[in-house]
Amino acid sequence: MSDLMVLSVPGMSCEHCEAAVKREVGTVAGVASVDVDLTTKFVTVRGRDLDHDTIVAAIDEAGYDVV
Numbered sequence: 001m002s003d004l005m006v007l008s009v010p011g012m013s014c015e016h017c018e019a020a021v022k023r024e025v026g027t028v029a030g031v032a033s034v035d036v037d038l039t040t041k042f043v044t045v046r047g048r049d050l051d052h053d054t055i056v057a058a059i060d061e062a063g064y065d066v067v
Contacts, residue, residue: 002032003050010041011064024062028054 012021018036021043025034032047045055056066 003030003045003047005045005050005052005055007043007045007055007059007066008041009036009043009059009064009066012036012038012041012043014038017064020062021059021064024058025055028058031055 009021012018015038018038021036022034025031025043025045028047028051030047030049030051031045033045035044035046036042037044043059059066
């Protein structure tokens with residue numbers, strides 16, 4: 001069974017933002033895929049046993065805030 005997490009990250013505005021978030025979140029254990037939609041400012045994470053706080057910390061490490 002796979003987990004799905006959708007987070008709002010309004011500070012993202014460009015391809016650099018997208019790449020940074022994908023890179024950091026992609027290193028989190030259990031993450032299978034990371035999709036970033038710059039229009040809606042949503043990050044969609046799919047995987048197994050996803051930990052919300054760890055995903056938020058990874059987005060913070062990329063330089064962005066989850067709201």
